Amino acid sequence: MASYVVAIDQGTSSTRCIIVNRKGEIVSVAQKEHAQIYPKPGWVEHDPTEIWRNTLEVIAKARIKLGLTTKDVVAVGITNQRETTVVWNKHTGKPYHNALVWQDVRTEDMIAEMAGDSGLDRFRAKTGLPLATYFSGLKIRWLLDNVPGLRQEAEQGNALFGNIDSFLIWNLTGGAKGGQHVTDVTNASRTQLMNLETLAWDEELLAAFNVPATMMPGIRPSSGLFGTITSEVMPGVPITGVLGDQQAALVGQTCFEPGQAKNTYGTGCFLLMNTGTQIRPSTCGLLTTVAYQFGNEAPRYALEGGVAISGALVQWLRDNLGLIKTSADVQTLAAEVPDNGGAYIVPAFSGLYAPYWRADARGVIVGLTRFVTKQHIARAVLEATAFQTYDLLAAMQKDAAVELVSLRVDGGMVVNDLLMQFQADVNNVPVVRPSVTETTAVGAAYAAGLAVGYWASIDDLSANWGIEATFKPAMAAEKRSKLLHQWAKAVQRSLDWAD
Ligand SMILES: Nc1ncnc2c1ncn2[C@@H]1O[C@H](COP(=O)(O)OP(=O)(O)O)[C@@H](O)[C@H]1O
Numbered sequence: 001m002a003s004y005v006v007a008i009d010q011g012t013s014s015t016r017c018i019i020v021n022r023k024g025e026i027v028s029v030a031q032k033e034h035a036q037i038y039p040k041p042g043w044v045e046h047d048p049t050e051i052w053r054n055t056l057e058v059i060a061k062a063r064i065k066l067g068l069t070t071k072d073v074v075a076v077g078i079t080n081q082r083e084t085t086v087v088w089n090k091h092t093g094k095p096y097h098n099a100l101v102w103q104d105v106r107t108e109d110m111i112a113e114m115a116g117d118s119g120l121d122r123f124r125a126k127t128g129l130p131l132a133t134y135f136s137g138l139k140i141r142w143l144l145d146n147v148p149g150l151r152q153e154a155e156q157g158n159a160l161f162g163n164i165d166s167f168l169i170w171n172l173t174g175g176a177k178g179g180q181h182v183t184d185v186t187n188a189s190r191t192q193l194m195n196l197e198t199l200a201w202d203e204e205l206l207a208a209f210n211v212p213a214t215m216m217p218g219i220r221p222s223s224g225l226f227g228t229i230t231s232e233v234m235p236g237v238p239i240t241g242v243l244g245d246q247q248a249a250l251v252g253q254t255c256f257e258p259g260q261a262k263n264t265y266g267t268g269c270f271l272l273m274n275t276g277t278q279i280r281p282s283t284c285g286l287l288t289t290v291a292y293q294f295g296n297e298a299p300r301y302a303l304e305g306g307v308a309i310s311g312a313l314v315q316w317l318r319d320n321l322g323l324i325k326t327s328a329d330v331q332t333l334a335a336e337v338p339d340n341g342g343a344y345i346v347p348a349f350s351g352l353y354a355p356y357w358r359a360d361a362r363g364v365i366v367g368l369t370r371f372v373t374k375q376h377i378a379r380a381v382l383e384a385t386a387f388q389t390y391d392l393l394a395a396m397q398k399d400a401a402v403e404l405v406s407l408r409v410d411g412g413m414v415v416n417d418l419l420m421q422f423q424a425d426v427n428n429v430p431v432v433r434p435s436v437t438e439t440t441a442v443g444a445a446y447a448a449g450l451a452v453g454y455w456a457s458i459d460d461l462s463a464n465w466g467i468e469a470t471f472k473p474a475m476a477a478e479k480r481s482k483l484l485h486q487w488a489k490a491v492q493r494s495l496d497w498a499d
Pocket residue numbers: 011012013014265266267268310311312313314315327328329330331411412413415416
């Protein structure tokens with residue numbers, strides 16, 4: 001049998017195992033959703049043990065579909081929802097608490113105290129990130145301060161911190177019996193505890209967030225050996241690629257040249273532009289982050305704009321309002337009307353992220369009249385994602401001082417042609433959908449395969465990329481500016497809501 005790379009894509013909504021061949025094609029997939037736990041308004045948790053169980057299950061299923069033995073697998077890559085924080089006991093493997101998901105806003109009250117007189121940008125120079133509920137540092141601190149006995153456990157060296165990548169690697173490589181406690185530079189860059197230049201945990205940051213260094217995983221390049229799997233699901237196979245999911249998508253889209261950008265439409269929506277070896281600070285509310293580091297090469301950096309709620313708004317329409325049965329139904333419903341009927345939704349469920357960074361914002365639906373129907377609401381749901389992306393793109397073009405000639409897209413929502421066309425229209429930039437839209441998993445596979453010589457160089461990867469569809473802007477300028485004007489007003493209405 002031919003040889004393959006296995007990628008595990010642990011996302012916010014589900015866990016997937018995807019098996020990739022040398023052409024970057026997906027030859028087998030298995031996927032499982034996990035529970036979203038909302039203990040209070042604004043709080044979002046996952047059960048790490050459920051995610052671990054699902055990971056084992058999807059690996060087994062994807063392998064069985066293809067009749068794959070471990071001999072056929074050259075390497076494993078892992079990509080994951082970033083920032084989501086797990087702390088577990090190193091002797092038992094048991095988490096001390098559910099994972100605090102990146103969207104969780106329970107640390108909101110800690111921000112003002114941390115910011116002090118320096119403001120939200122207190123740690124931006126070292127980390128590229130503003131103070132926000134989003135990143136792991138405050139989440140770790142919340143756990144240490146609120147889970148009885150945890151701080152003492154951490155100080156005694158019994159408690160380990162990890163994002164989901166670390167938690168999975170540790171379990172796959174032996175768990176309490178010698179599991180590797182490691183992460184990669186891209187994930188570490190989202191904790192707000194790593195220095196972007198040194199690529200090491202920063203003592204001053206650890207002290208400011210009051211996090212003991214003993215909890216922290218070793219930081220490795222994104223492509224290289226992380227450990228060898230001992231779990232019976234794939235014993236003996238090396239894990240040689242790890243990337244946060246948005247950085248993995250950048251790699252999967254083969255955006256290796258400075259100035260190339262992609263937008264991933266999943267639960268949230270994330271626009272990343274490769275800025276090469278340069279750490280480019282943002283003045284427009286974007287993040288500076290590590291894009292990838294392959295082996296001993298210099299790290300590559302990116303500018304990033306992320307919004308918390310995009311596909312999640314479709315799920316909300318489905319699960320909370322019951323207006324659609326499946327996510328795909330949103331397109332059918334929205335296509336029954338020619339426009340939004342004057343309704344706009346700003347899905348600030350977790351506050352607003354880039355470029356606004358307003359933790360006090362909450363979701364609003366504005367422009368309601370008796371004319372507005374569920375069809376208009378469905379349309380407003382899709383348009384909200386496109387408008388939020390427009391805001392990111394505008395900030396990105398200012399920060400990077402480049403004009404994008406096209407936008408490469410991927411993620412679960414890009415099957416939606418109505419959304420893709422509307423995106424091209426409001427951005428006034430062509431939207432390019434590649435033949436493989438599971439770029440997150442493919443990116444992790446690429447990092448893993450490069451490390452073991454399955455692909456010789458990034459040129460091999462770029463040769464695998466191809467276009468499936470291009471959506472060209474077709475909206476009159478006047479209509480476009482009217483829509484964007486109304487959107488900007490709607491955003492203002494969402495601000496200053498949470499006290
Ligand atoms: N046809 C569709 N139209 C709009 N949204 C969709 C469609 N299909 C899936 N989605 C949304 O895409 C998201 C899943 O995308 P995915 O990339 O799998 O997310 P994640 O990696 O965050 O788990 C879900 O929020 C879902 O509601």
